[in-house]
Amino acid sequence: MTRNKKADSTGFEATKNNKTKVSPKIKITETSPPKTEKETFSEKKTGMKSASGIPAKALETAKASSPIGAGKEMSLGKRETAARPTTTATAPEISSQATATKPAAPAQRETPASAKKTDGTSASMAADRKSPRSAIDAMSLISPQEADKSGAKGRARGSAAQKPIHRSAAEVIARTTSRDHPKGAAPKSRAAKKTGKPSQPELPASARSPAKPAAKTEAKAKSRLTPKAPIPPEPKGPIAGVELQAPTVPLVEEKAIAAILDAEHPDPFSFFGMHKEGPRGALITRVFHPEAMGIEILDGAGSVVAKLKKVHDEGLFAEEISGRTQPFPYRLRVTTHSEKIDIDDPYRFPPVLSEKDAQELAKGQCFTAYKLLGAHPAEMEGVSGVTFAVWAPNASHVSIVGDFNNWDGRRHGMRQRHDCGVWEIFLPGVKAGSLYKYEVKHTPGAVPEIKSDPCAFHTELPFGTASIVYGDGAEFRWRDQDWIKNRKTSASPDKPLSFYEVHLGSWRRKPEEDNRWLNYREMAQDLAPYCADMGFTHIALLPISEHIHDDTVGYLPSSLYAPTNRYGTPDDFRYFVDACHKAGIGVVADWVPNYFSEEEHGLAFFDGTALYEQQNAWQGRDPDWNVPLYDLSRSQVVSYLISNALYWFDYFHLDGLRIGGLAKMLYLDYGRSEGEWTPNADGGNENLEALTFIRQLNDLVAKEHPGVMMIAEDSSLRGDLTKSTTEGGLGFAWRWNTSWVYDTLRYLGRHPVYRKYYQFEITNPLAYAFDEQFILPVSHDHISIGQGAMPNKLPGDYWQKFATLRAWYALMYALPNKKLLFMGTEFAQDREWNSNISLDWHLLDNQMHRGIQELIRDLNKLYVGNPALHESDADPKGFEWIDTADDDSSVISFLRYTRDRAKFMVVVTHITPAVRRDYRIGVPQPGRYREVLNTDAEIYGGGNQGSEGGVTAEQHWAHEREYSICLTLPPYATVVLELDQEKPEEKKP
Incomplete structure (x- = not known):
């Protein structure tokens, strides 16, 4: 397996065992010299009929396997969707031109529009295409330095990724020929390769030297091929003393190298890591590490068991490990320009998701997906790192990129779980706080999309968009x-x-x-x-x-x-x-x-x-x-x-x-x-x-x-x-209950003179108050930009605005349903809410604003501390109207009861500027009614009008009740009273 490689001037690598170059050359000419009889015979035997000098069978195979389709080529810079101009003359064209006394100049290729780019790779390739060289080396079209531009620079987070560099049709043909016709192929293919150069296209009869008689030619050819001694028959059993060896397994195939460099290998876990391959079970390890100068394999004891060969200048290493028959736990010793470090290989670890978890995700029945997907600091086989998993069922390739791999999508291609559409990987050594994203390719050859993690627990501060590895909070000590x-x-x-x-x-x-x-x-x-x-x-x-x-x-x-x-x-x-x-x-x-x-x-x-x-x-x-x-x-x-x-x-x-x-x-x-x-x-x-x-x-x-x-x-x-x-x-x-807010604000926004005609706007919402479990929300929707500040929604002068607002707040707290206030409304901020600046806390230096804040504090205390105001918020038995018909006075009154109706509160709201004295309302029971809240109190910014703290009920019929009380109603005010049920202290003798 060991080969000493040396790069020639064209970028090919020659070997000691093979004097020819690895990949065939495609010769682009319009004429060719007459063929010798030997070349003609060899061409017939090897089936090389194409004008390019490529075996016809290989050419057909390459076309069929091309991503673009049969009969089409790929441009050097970008995949084409239509066939490019023909670059090689066909046999009839050669025939017609061969009659000329002087060979024609080589045909110039037309540069496709897709290749006319400004980047260095495309420019150099375009120059090669315009070169008058008679033969173009398919593999030398892309230099090792330009073979892949998808490194850290092209994959920086937050920036557009570089478009992948695609191969020419010539390179595809060369690679598929190497794949479909390996060294173990038929002798015909080997014979063709041993010529050291591609065969020339067959010329028509008119362009050739006078042909020899067919019988003579065939006889001569037969005599050259007939062995002088008979070939002994193949032995049917093993030969004593001779050890049979299985075919050698290649360390890396060209097709796999291309997929790795383009960050689109369909199954990186089948390629990287340690695997038994081939008939004899060769133990091969492959690693991609662009920064590495050398990589060694360490066993569990820390001993070096193998040194990997660098099989590609971009950082691809591979080697067969001798003396071992089964994969074993190993580490990598990586030597870079600056250090030598021992690391764990992510491709030696098992899948992240269990079969059960994968099935639940596939069915969409996993409701704790945040424990499976995303980035999770974890330990696997005693090694600390981070598991990554993302759902992308229709992607052709997904890589994890981050500050731990220079944002290089070639480094860590993820494992696709076809059963659930999830891509996963465990990266040892990655720690919390690392920045990461997913590089997602929709189809092979497509420009990758750089995506944030849909299940990221933490992200960069906007406008940064990278996700950040963060734990699940298990270490946080809750005290609640x-x-x-x-x-x-x-x-x-x-x-x-x-x-x-x-x-x-x-x-x-x-x-x-x-x-x-x-x-x-x-x-x-x-x-x-x-x-x-x-x-x-x-x-x-x-x-x-x-x-x-x-x-x-x-x-x-x-x-x-x-x-x-x-x-x-x-x-x-x-x-x-x-x-x-x-x-x-x-x-x-x-x-x-x-x-x-x-x-x-x-x-x-x-x-x-x-x-x-x-x-x-x-x-x-x-x-x-x-x-x-x-x-x-x-x-x-x-x-x-x-x-x-x-x-x-x-x-x-x-x-x-x-x-x-x-x-x-x-x-x-x-x-x-x-x-x-x-x-x-x-x-x-x-x-x-x-x-x-x-x-x-x-x-x-x-x-x-x-x-x-x-x-x-x-x-x-x-x-x-x-x-x-x-x-x-x-x-x-x-x-x-947003309808209540809009209805009551519309009522309060009317001039006091006209409110008597619209009193239904403040009473009708109670008709459906118990249909649902409601919250009365004075929310951000009502004071955001374009809506106006709360005091400015109300008519009247400065004092009237604040008095009306106080009355409305107290009415809201006294009515059934739960309560909600948006920040700033609790002290009546007088400008619209702006999310880019702080609330106007300096307004609390003003007595009117501070009075609203004091009122909200007391309303919350009253609401929370009195069961009559909250126990039956969703029960109609806890609410009774006293009077809604006094439209002329713009007064409404009602009762709130506890769940057992043992206690109640009396609420009266008056929304006009007049002071109404001796205003009588019916009450359920006799006794003294104590004023527990009056929004016109001086502490809230009011005029301190009222009933002097309370009144005693009289046996006077009002509002269909036997007892009633007479009140002094302040302007723009809500008054809340409760029956004083404390027994009077007995006089001591």
Whole structure:
């Protein structure tokens, strides 16, 4: 097997055992000298009929195996889709030209358009094609230095990869000839090769010397070929003293070298590593390491057992290991220009996925896919490293590239698991913190796409797009065991829920430090205590998944599994959640399973096909964002999304997820014009796959994580979102009541004089308040750019705006359903929310803004501390109207009861600038009614009008009740009273 190689001037490698060059030459001429009789006879015997001097059988084989097809060639720089101009004269053409007294000049090849490129490789190849050389060496067309440009420079992350260099038709023919006619082929092929040069095309009779008589020629040829002595018969058994040897197995075939250098070998694990090959079971090891000058094989004891030969200048090493019959655990000792290191070969390790895991992934029934796919620090056979796995069933080749292999897609081609469409590899020595991506080829010869990991746990800070190896958080020490234990009961419908909606990037910043964001740990120190002080029960985060563009505030995610790196690492986010739980604050987050970002590094056409997105290009896009929608008819995509939801609960202890824009998921025609959608299989407009997905998601979440809340935001009129799936619902825990917000804001936005004509806008929403388990959301949707700040939505002067706002906030807290306020509304920020800057905390220096903040703090305390205001939020028995008919006064009044109706609260809201004295309302029982909240109190910025702390009920019929009370109603105010049931102290004697 050992050969001493020496490169000649054309780039060929000569050997001591073979005086001829490895690959045939293709001679391009229009005429040729007359053939000798010996050449003519040899040509007939070897079947060399083509004008190029290539055996016809080899030429046919090469054409048939060409990627372009029979009869077509490949350009040197790019694959052609049409046949190129003929480069060699055919036999009839030679015949007609041979009659000339002087041979014609060699024919010039026409340079195809695809080869006219500016890169060095194509330019040099074009020069070779224009060269007047009479013969062109097929293998020397590409120099070793230019044989492959797909190294670190062409594969740098975040940059466009170099297009692979394809071979010419001549090279393909040379390689397929070598493959189809090896040394063990018929004697005819060997005889042709021993001539040392390609045979010349056969000339017609008119161009040849006078022919000798056929009989004489045949006799002479026969006499030359007839042996002088008879050949003895082949022995039928072994000859004593003679050892039979199996044919020698080549270390590397040219075809395999080409596939490796083009980073498109279909099965790298069958080529690299240690394998028994050939009839005699030769133990061959192959390694590709471009930086290596030499590589040695070490056994388990650290002893050198073999030194690999460098079989290609790009860094391909191979050798047969003598004295060993079976593969064994080994390491590689790699010598580079700067060091000598011992490393483990990734191609000696077994598959990453078990057969069971592969089957579950294939069926789309694995809902913990985050434990199998992506990058995971692991130990395999006692060696530390990282496992990588990615779903790309339609790709022809996938490599893992990163800072550990100079972003070279030739280094670590992955193993394809045909049973589930996953590509996998274990890379020993890679550590957490390494940057990586996947190099995906859609088809052989295609320009690779550099993709981020769909299941990456951590990513670069935008605008970087590389994924980062990160652990699963197993080493993080959680301190929220008591919170998790009690979560099931604390989130039940009869418990108070008051959400503080937050965008982490703009809640608070550090202006003295270039206006930077607070990180997760700083948020834990500031935000969690603030929410606890304000009386909120939960923080509702805007989408936390990584996203490229700041202005999307997370609603266009680019990496669904990675908490955004803007504020820190995944462990930093765990620290934030843990700190919130220790402070008694739950954490929910917005989640976007509707659509995804369309950046080149993302999910769009991940393996060259519509893999994650819908096939229907025009209906498969969100009508508002104009981005791809997930294909919920594909079980693997459903598995990917449900796994992601469970991942946030499992790895980050989140207490809930909210899905916004649900209407666009559930209805095919929502937001679309006629002709822009296709009915479902039943002829309706419901998205049946989305309905199935939502029900399956909510059932699994409820089963795996009891007490976790799934929250829906649906602007359609669809009902039963919060009913269980067994009752025909969708299984959500809560639903945003966005209609209430829009209706009441529309009412309050009217001039006080005209409100009496529209009082139904503030009362009608109570007609459906108990159809679902609702949350009343004063969310980011209502104060973002274009919506206006909350005080500016209301009419009147400065004082009237704030008074009306205070009355509305108190009304919201007193009505049934859970509560949500977006950050900044708790102190009435008077500008629209801008995600690029901090909230205007300096406004708290103003008494009016500080008064709103004090009111929200007291409302949360009142709401949480009084069961009558939260126990029956979803039960109509806990609510009664007192009066809704006083339109002229713009006054409404109602009662809130505890679940056992033993206690109640009286609520009165007045939305005019007048002070109404002796305003009588009916009450359920006699006694003294104490004023527990008055939004016109001076501490909130009001005028301090009211009933002097409380009133006593009189036996006076009002509103169909035997007892009633007379109140002084402040302007633009809400008053809350409760029956003082404390027994008067008995006088001591």
